[in-house]
Amino acid sequence: MTEDIFFQGWSGVGRVLLIGSLAYVYLILLLRVTGKRTLAKLNAFDLVVTVAIGSTLATILLSNDVALAEGIAALTLLAALQFAVAFVSVRWQGFANVVRSEPTMLLRKGEFCRDAMRRVRVTEDELMTVLRSHGGRTRPGEVGAIILESDGSFSVLDADEDVPHPDRLS
Incomplete structure (x- = not known):
């Protein structure tokens, strides 16, 4: 029983190494494509997106219930939503006032x-x-x-x- 706490087999380690490497490479490419704003912590909304991306990557790495394709879809969705919110905020002041606070x-x-x-x-x-x-x-x-x-x-x-x-x- 205590052995399961420290080591559950090489297949789990191999999965983390393989899926983790692929998810990491995808995340780096996604961030390069979507630009610096995706991880900029300019306001509370940006911070939430950054934390959500980190949480999603951790889930992809450690959960056997999440396939790589599902994780990539989740990361892409977060980046796309961040892009959409930033795009609309720049063009519509009313929306910008809703999603960001002022100093x-x-x-x-x-x-x-x-x-x-x-x-x-x-x-x-x-x-x-x-x-x-x-x-x-x-x-x-x-x-x-x-x-x-x-x-x-x-x-x-x-x-x-x-x-x-x-x-x-x-």
Whole structure:
């Protein structure tokens, strides 16, 4: 019984090596054809697609229930949907507003933007952590702004930089 945990036979290892190699080569070719945007983490939607592609590849590799053709179809579908969403977003602003979020200013010229912080569920303590991780700053007045970007990362603008008005971030 415990032997099955560590080794279930050479056929399973061979399947992972063969199917994994083929799926990997296909994924690389697919990403080259669809362009850099397929894996760009520009917003939450892009992150979800990136995670879904990774999960799909793992399933192709490890599940005996998924044939290579089904896995390739799933990867192609994810890339095609990502392409379609990006294509429509560039051409229709209303759709773009639905699938992507805008950057949010959380601190401006030493003052916390409390309404914005509440809206995006970020605490003052979390912003202090952001300050410390960006140059070891310890006081809000030492920076010009902290912005929560569309991809979930934080940007810290120096105090001497031209800080945009919160309504003009995008």
